Amino acid sequence: MDQIKSILVTGGSGKIGRNLIPELLKAGYHLRVLEFEPENPPYDTSKVEVVHGELGTPGLAEKLIEEMDAVIHLANVKERKDLFMKANIQGTFDLLDACRAAGKQIKQFIQAGSDARAGIYYNPRPYPIDENFPHSAYPGYYAFSKVLEETMCEQYRYQYGLPITVLRFSWVHGEDDILAHATTAEPGFGVPVWVELAVTGYQKSYFQGGRNAACCMVHPDGKPCMRHIVALEDVIHGCMQAVGNPAAIGHAFAIAGPSAFTYDVLSKHISEKLGIPAVNFVNPEYHDFQHSLSKSRSILGYNPTYDIIKIVDSAVEYRQKGNHRSLCKYPG
Numbered sequence: 001m002d003q004i005k006s007i008l009v010t011g012g013s014g015k016i017g018r019n020l021i022p023e024l025l026k027a028g029y030h031l032r033v034l035e036f037e038p039e040n041p042p043y044d045t046s047k048v049e050v051v052h053g054e055l056g057t058p059g060l061a062e063k064l065i066e067e068m069d070a071v072i073h074l075a076n077v078k079e080r081k082d083l084f085m086k087a088n089i090q091g092t093f094d095l096l097d098a099c100r101a102a103g104k105q106i107k108q109f110i111q112a113g114s115d116a117r118a119g120i121y122y123n124p125r126p127y128p129i130d131e132n133f134p135h136s137a138y139p140g141y142y143a144f145s146k147v148l149e150e151t152m153c154e155q156y157r158y159q160y161g162l163p164i165t166v167l168r169f170s171w172v173h174g175e176d177d178i179l180a181h182a183t184t185a186e187p188g189f190g191v192p193v194w195v196e197l198a199v200t201g202y203q204k205s206y207f208q209g210g211r212n213a214a215c216c217m218v219h220p221d222g223k224p225c226m227r228h229i230v231a232l233e234d235v236i237h238g239c240m241q242a243v244g245n246p247a248a249i250g251h252a253f254a255i256a257g258p259s260a261f262t263y264d265v266l267s268k269h270i271s272e273k274l275g276i277p278a279v280n281f282v283n284p285e286y287h288d289f290q291h292s293l294s295k296s297r298s299i300l301g302y303n304p305t306y307d308i309i310k311i312v313d314s315a316v317e318y319r320q321k322g323n324h325r326s327l328c329k330y331p332g
């Protein structure tokens with residue numbers, strides 16, 4: 001692969017984009033960032049070329065990729081029936097087709113994928129799930145969109161030899177997300193929504209008067225649920241391993257934490273760190289899952305280091321330093 005010097009990044013103000021941009025700059029890349037948000041972008045705009053625009057706008061993609069060597073396509077809307085066709089599907093198609101039309105100019109197109117494409121959580125799955133597991137989105141527009149985006153990428157790779165890399169992120173945790181997810185007194189981050197699983201008076205009491213407890217999701221037989229998430233730091237590491245890596249071309253990779261966790265381990269650790277009780281919540285709809293990292297470790301050199309204990313410890317440290325959570329538009 002010829003050396004990549006300039007990269008178009010979409011979704012620069014998002015959770016992943018705003019943390020990836022400084023690392024790409026440190027690595028010496030020239031960046032052009034598609035910016036959709038009207039407010040000030042959360043990265044150093046003096047060091048990047050900012051282009052304001054909306055995905056799916058005719059003619060935008062061609063302008064965005066002019067003189068670029070690579071694309072990192074992160075921009076996305078989530079559970080929005082009214083927006084996802086234009087932003088995600090038309091937007092991804094426009095970028096892929098502009099890259100195709102530019103001949104050999106684009107040396108790598110990195111698409112943000114998601115483990116949602118494998119229908120995790122809501123359906124029984126073999127574990128570990130590997131990259132060959134078929135697309136099978138869970139209900140809703142987000143997972144459906146991730147399957148359609150990946151399918152377009154696969155076809156542009158197959159039909160036109162476009163140098164695609166898909167990074168399938170697990171649920172990304174930064175800042176104090178894990179505490180916002182797994183305690184009763186928090187605003188709530190992701191699923192399940194614990195209050196909906198509170199059936200006993202004891203469980204319900206934790207949602208009255210802001211009493212705090214660490215939440216342990218269990219199956220109806222009492223067995224703790226198993227899940228696989230990923231720290232933002234490991235996501236950034238995975239992206240950096242993929243950029244400009246010839247071995248990454250033509251492949252999809254799981255980007256998840258170093259291991260899956262069970263909620264008993266998570267809730268016990270939060271309970272000890274915060275000095276609060278741990279409470280079980282039965283979720284009859286949940287199905288365990290974990291991802292195989294064999295391919296991403298061996299081909300990308302991906303080496304994640306944030307297991308669930310380290311994710312919790314970082315979240316506690318984040319709060320102890322007096323930090324406040326960034327605005328989160330989609331709590332999951």
Ligand SMILES: NC(=O)c1ccc[n+]([C@@H]2O[C@H](COP(=O)([O-])OP(=O)(O)OC[C@H]3O[C@@H](n4cnc5c(N)ncnc54)[C@H](O)[C@@H]3O)[C@@H](O)[C@H]2O)c1
Nearest residue numbers: 011013014015016036054055075076087112114169171172
């Ligand atoms: N955060 C996660 O847990 C997670 C997990 C798996 C996969 N992913 C994928 O990674 C990518 C980045 O995720 P994130 O969490 O940083 O997303 P985010 O929601 O934090 O940011 C999305 C970005 O897309 C931009 N955007 C939205 N609509 C747009 C439009 N119409 N035109 C141009 N830009 C638009 C927003 O301005 C924002 O910068 C997405 O493709 C997402 O599906 C994220």
